Amino acid sequence: MTQKEHPRLAAYARELRWALSALPDADRDSIVDEMRSHVLDRVDAGASVEDTLAALGPADDYASAFRDAYTVATSLSSGRTPHLLGALMRNVANSVSAAVAGIVILGAWMFTLMIGNVALLKISDPAHVGLWKSDHFFFIGIIDDPSTGRELLGPWLLPIALASLVISLLLTRWLAVWALRRIAPRR
Amino acid sequence: MARDAKRTGNRRTQMNKGVVELALLSILRERAHYGLEILDRMNGEVGLEVADGTIYPLLHRMETGGFITSEWVIEPDHARPRKYYALTVQGRAELRAMATEWRDLSKRINALVGKAGPEKE
Numbered sequence: 001m002t003q004k005e006h007p008r009l010a011a012y013a014r015e016l017r018w019a020l021s022a023l024p025d026a027d028r029d030s031i032v033d034e035m036r037s038h039v040l041d042r043v044d045a046g047a048s049v050e051d052t053l054a055a056l057g058p059a060d061d062y063a064s065a066f067r068d069a070y071t072v073a074t075s076l077s078s079g080r081t082p083h084l085l086g087a088l089m090r091n092v093a094n095s096v097s098a099a100v101a102g103i104v105i106l107g108a109w110m111f112t113l114m115i116g117n118v119a120l121l122k123i124s125d126p127a128h129v130g131l132w133k134s135d136h137f138f139f140i141g142i143i144d145d146p147s148t149g150r151e152l153l154g155p156w157l158l159p160i161a162l163a164s165l166v167i168s169l170l171l172t173r174w175l176a177v178w179a180l181r182r183i184a185p186r187r
Numbered sequence: 188m189a190r191d192a193k194r195t196g197n198r199r200t201q202m203n204k205g206v207v208e209l210a211l212l213s214i215l216r217e218r219a220h221y222g223l224e225i226l227d228r229m230n231g232e233v234g235l236e237v238a239d240g241t242i243y244p245l246l247h248r249m250e251t252g253g254f255i256t257s258e259w260v261i262e263p264d265h266a267r268p269r270k271y272y273a274l275t276v277q278g279r280a281e282l283r284a285m286a287t288e289w290r291d292l293s294k295r296i297n298a299l300v301g302k303a304g305p306e307k308e
Contacts, residue, residue: 027247033259034222034243034270041223041269055239065244073251184252 006049009039012059019063023070031066068094072184076177081169084176091183101179108168112161115140119161130157207237207245209289212274212282215255219273222246246272254278 005013013032020028035056042052056062068090075087085105091098118140122129130151131140143149153160210233214225226242229235249255255278259268274282 030257030259030270031243031247033268037221037267037269038223038239038243040267052239057238057240062240062244065240066247069244069248069251184248 006043008049008053009036012039012053012056015059016063019060020066022067027066027070031063035062069184072180076180076184081173081176084180085172088176088179091179095179095183097179097182101175105168105172105175108164108171112164112168115157115161115164119158122157130154206289207235207241208249209282209285210235211245211249212254212278212285215272215274215278216282219258219271221260221269221271225272249278254281 013036016035017028017032020031023031038056039049039052043049071087071090075083078084088098088101088105092102093099118129121142125142127146128142128144130143131153132138132143132149133152134149137149207229210229211225214220214228220228222243225246226237226239229237229242246255246257250257250272253275255272256275257270257272260271261268
């Protein structure tokens, strides 16, 4: 079959196979064979190879839909947070659920980063670092003159930063699974 | 005129996305079909305007989800094997649930559109 194959179809099959290299061999072969079957059926019905391939779109674009679905499915089955987060980020532009989850996760990590930095500073300079309150200000960070305000957290800043880290990790995992399950077909 | 046609096209594309899965499962309820057959029925019979490059990833996704199953079949009257898709038990259950949702939604939308009456120019 390959010897008689139309050069454009052979080239498209090669490009598609290459673009699907992340998928298991059996899946990749099946997708390429099905594309070939589709094109030849269209040609049998009177269409040209060129028009049929144009209707499928560029090989890489065509492959990306399979790749994305595979990434979501494998990250969900692996259950590993970095995989889940990677798959979530790749879908942020295509899914409202992924975008919402991404924004909440980003917010949680920005808060954790901020409170973590303050907690580290608290270790080296406990007198000037903390959550400060007076009649004129309320902030977390470093104060020039500790006598102008009252520090509210005291030694609790470090445990709170650690709790924030744990919550962010759990939230990242939970939201990524939630969003990816909404993207992937339910099993 | 061209802008109106484009707007209508965009509106239809958005609506189509929601019903393509329902149409796919409904087509497969009758018997197993191969990809091009499904595509031609969706576009010809249902008028969904599904792109050639969309149907196979959708079939792949639905198969990964366990709603459909596939099998390469060599037909006596056809030179090449074709990949046929059929509904699974889970796919039939999903179709029943989606059809119920669709009928409920259609009834509400029809009532809403009917209440609004014909648009005045």
